Amino acid sequence: MDVKKDTPRQVAVKVIYSKKVKSRKAGVTKKRPAAVMAEYNEGFTYTDPASGESDTISITLTNTDMRWAKKWIPKKGDKLTAKIIEKSWDKAGQEKIFFCGKFCLDDISYSGPELTCTISGVSVPDGNAFRSTQRNRTWKKAVLKEVASEIAKRYHLKLDYTGSTVALGTVEQNNETDSSFLKRCCEDYGMGIKIFCGKIVIYDKAEFEAKKPAAIIKKAGLQSWSYNTTLTGTYTGASIKYTSGKDDKEIKCVVGGGKRILNINEKAESLKEAQLKACAKVNAENEKACTMTATIMADIRIAAGCTVKIAGLGHISGKYFVDQVTHNLEADSGYTMDLEMHRCQRRISQVSTVKTLKG
Numbered sequence: 001m002d003v004k005k006d007t008p009r010q011v012a013v014k015v016i017y018s019k020k021v022k023s024r025k026a027g028v029t030k031k032r033p034a035a036v037m038a039e040y041n042e043g044f045t046y047t048d049p050a051s052g053e054s055d056t057i058s059i060t061l062t063n064t065d066m067r068w069a070k071k072w073i074p075k076k077g078d079k080l081t082a083k084i085i086e087k088s089w090d091k092a093g094q095e096k097i098f099f100c101g102k103f104c105l106d107d108i109s110y111s112g113p114e115l116t117c118t119i120s121g122v123s124v125p126d127g128n129a130f131r132s133t134q135r136n137r138t139w140k141k142a143v144l145k146e147v148a149s150e151i152a153k154r155y156h157l158k159l160d161y162t163g164s165t166v167a168l169g170t171v172e173q174n175n176e177t178d179s180s181f182l183k184r185c186c187e188d189y190g191m192g193i194k195i196f197c198g199k200i201v202i203y204d205k206a207e208f209e210a211k212k213p214a215a216i217i218k219k220a221g222l223q224s225w226s227y228n229t230t231l232t233g234t235y236t237g238a239s240i241k242y243t244s245g246k247d248d249k250e251i252k253c254v255v256g257g258g259k260r261i262l263n264i265n266e267k268a269e270s271l272k273e274a275q276l277k278a279c280a281k282v283n284a285e286n287e288k289a290c291t292m293t294a295t296i297m298a299d300i301r302i303a304a305g306c307t308v309k310i311a312g313l314g315h316i317s318g319k320y321f322v323d324q325v326t327h328n329l330e331a332d333s334g335y336t337m338d339l340e341m342h343r344c345q346r347r348i349s350q351v352s353t354v355k356t357l358k359g
Contacts, residue, residue, distance in 0.1 A: 007092040007093070009088050009089050011085065011329060012087075013038070013044045013082060013084055013085070013329055014034045014037075014038070014084075015034060015038075015083075016034050017032035017078065017080050018080070019031075037059075040063075040068070041060075041062075043058075044057070044058070044059050044328075045329075046327040047325075047327075048100075048303060049304055049323070050192060050304035050305040050322060050324060051194055051305075051323075052183055052187070052192075054124050054194065055101055055122070055123040055195070056103070056121065057080065057100060059080075059118065060116050061117045062115075063110065063115045063116055068110075068117035069110060074117070074119050077105065078105040079102065079103070080103045080104075080105060081101070082099075082103065083100060084097070084098040084329070085098075086098070098300040101197040102198060103122060104121055104123070106124075125157055129155070129178075130155050131180075133177060137173045138170065139172075141167075141169070141170070143166065144167075145161050145166070145202075147182070147185065148202055151200070155178075157198055157200050160200070161202045163202070163204030166189045167273075170269065171185065187284065188277055188280060188281075190284070191205065203305070206347050206349075208306070209347070211307055213306075214301045214306040214308060215299055215308050216309045216311055217294070217296060217308055217311065218311045220312070221297065222294050222295070223294075223296060223297070226294075227292045228290070229290045233285055234260065234289040235262040235282045236258025237255055237257050237261045237262070238256060238261060238262040238279070238282040239252055239253065239263050239278065240252070240264040240277055240278040242268035242269060242271060243268075250267075253271060253278065255278045262281065264278055279347075279348050279349060287323075290342065290343035291341065292320060292341045292342075293340050294339045297334070297337075298327065298336060302322060302339070303322070304323065304325050305321075307320060307321050307344060318343055318344070319344045320341035321341060321342055321343075323342060325339055
């Protein structure tokens with residue numbers, strides 16, 4: 001750190017609130033100035049998960065004059081954008097901006113006697129159909145990137161896809177929302193997925209775990225932490241059945257080895273599909289083997305989906321994948337991050353030892 005002792009760290013949240021109002025002109029939107037939002041802001045939380053869930057924000061607002069329950073009453077579907085602005089955090093006079101993203105307001109609550117209003121937003125597409133409308137479809141000769149691209153276009157989203165081509169074959173979407181269906185397809189093949197700032201982001205978790213650490217967190221930088229390691233629910237290999245040949249002969253495929261074998265109760269259409277699904281499932285289960293939570297002073301280099309290096313804790317030290325980051329800013333208080341992580345370990349891959357057994 002290069003911050004002088006006489007240069008205090010400063011942090012602020014810039015929230016712009018866009019509210020649709022009744023007007024003779026269709027689609028008129030009024031934006032509440034960031035300065036107004038800052039005046040009433042009593043607390044701000046931004047939660048950034050690496051995969052499987054959407055980003056969320058929560059803002060607690062002073063409501064002593066009841067304006068947030070009267071003239072300024074929020075409504076579900078209103079839009080928010082949020083930025084965290086740091087000044088003199090790492091270097092005197094230096095300003096850094098962390099863009100949290102764009103959000104759709106989906107929850108409002110009031111409490112007393114303090115008279116506060118808490119509004120929460122989620123980074124999902126307009127209309128919320130992505131999470132609520134159930135669909136039925138049989139996808140034939142499907143490829144994950146192409147499926148994701150079609151779904152993204154339906155909600156006017158961009159697709160950010162990194163990683164190798166994943167062939168899904170024939171896959172059924174039975175009374176599933178596009179959100180849950182796409183999440184299932186990604187998880188079946190070891191891919192991460194999240195919605196961020198008008199984009200569907202899909203990435204190979206193994207590739208992201210292999211990246212260099214974004215930051216080193218030393219023992220002194222851990223305000224609080226906990227660590228757990230377990231063998232329960234972790235595996236050295238997995239088995240899955242697939243069909244082969246015109247007569248649909250059933251074959252058992254085993255990846256990995258050892259004594260702790262995970263039996264997967266779903267079928268695949270080919271050896272390659274079976275290998276990919278088995279590896280993805282056992283690797284996901286093994287992320288529970290060594291986990292750590294920590295609270296640190298905010299470091300905006302750290303985001304969900306990156307890796308960090310923990311140092312100074314003996315055998316607990318090492319490289320960790322960040323599963324979730326929660327940014328916490330309180331009025332007249334500090335700016336901290338809560339991290340949820342799992343230790344990066346050797347992953348079972350498709351090229352692991354494979355045994356194909358009849359029956």
